[in-house]
Amino acid sequence: MVSILLFSAASLSASEVIELQGNIEDNNMKVFEALNKFAEGSVKFSKNTKGFKYHYTNPWYSRYSFNVYLGEFAKRENVSIMRIETSKAGMEKAFRNYFKEELMKRDATGIGTVTDPSRAQEKGEMLERKSHLISQGLNLVSPVFSVLYNSRKSPVYLSGDAFLRSSFYFLADLIVGGLAYYFVMNNNHKKSMWDNLFLKEGPSGNVFEARYSGIFIAALAIPRLYRVTGALEDTTSHNRLFELSYSFRY
Structure with missing residues (x-):
């Protein structure tokens, strides 16, 4: 045996x-x-x-x-x-x-x-089921929120895992989104001298109404699309451990 x-x-x-x-x-x-x-x-x-x-x-x-x-x-x-x-x-x-x-x-x-x-x-704590809907919904707001939700009281994450992934998605939004915002606003329509002379209304300054707003939206979508599969895997793995009556030890 x-x-x-x-x-x-x-x-x-x-x-x-x-x-x-x-x-x-x-x-x-x-x-x-x-x-x-x-x-x-x-x-x-x-x-x-x-x-x-x-x-x-x-x-x-x-x-x-x-x-x-x-x-x-x-x-x-x-x-x-x-x-x-x-x-x-x-x-x-x-x-x-x-x-x-x-x-x-x-x-x-x-x-x-x-x-x-x-x-x-080691102390044991029974797991609670996590929601795919909440995880994916938070991902739409920010992938960081989805990571924090999935990592809370879950053996799937150690504190180092949560920190690294939260930092990654925060920087992805900051850098990719920031560069896209700069490009879109820098290439937006600008008021000419004649527009000023005739008091024509210029661009609103809203990035979503700019000429290349699609680039900014796509930049925001990239980390969120990347996180979709991660959120699915995290929630599924956690819930599987829950179904197997796994105790979270800390």
Whole structure:
């Protein structure tokens, strides 16, 4: 029977690493079943194993995003190593904890329970379901608000993830939108000497009424369109953890 030898999370190229005791084929079957359960069947095998024996990832149409690698140690028998990669450190940690709990459940030795002392003192808080409508609605106002909503009390995000993504979208709006605003207003119609002489009304100064207003609107749309898939993935992953009765530990 397969039991968990060590669940030590280490940083390896922005990934989570787990060591498993047992035959790699048995471990592979259990890892695939656990991953398939989480991703609701949205899992595919990839030949790009990066030196590992197995690599599982998400199809392009999936609402989830992950890369899970499983391999063997060259000088250690019956020990497998699993590497988890996602777009956020928080989601990698959530995956690590999810796999830990799932593989414990699948350990059918019937003798005692595998425990992890590092988590004994952690406090648990049950998750609350998040709304796709709210996340996408906030994204229309500002992608930053969508990130803050999805990161609040969610294992999908660590504080560093939330800060980096909020900063990215804030700067995207500031720089891309600012440059577009400058271009549009700088190329807007201007009052001529004759217009001033005959007291003709000039441009309103409203960027949305300017000649190239479409450029400014497109510039604002770019980060929001980019965030649409991120908001979908964040909300779906969080709600999936909620459905699996995952406890948010902090």
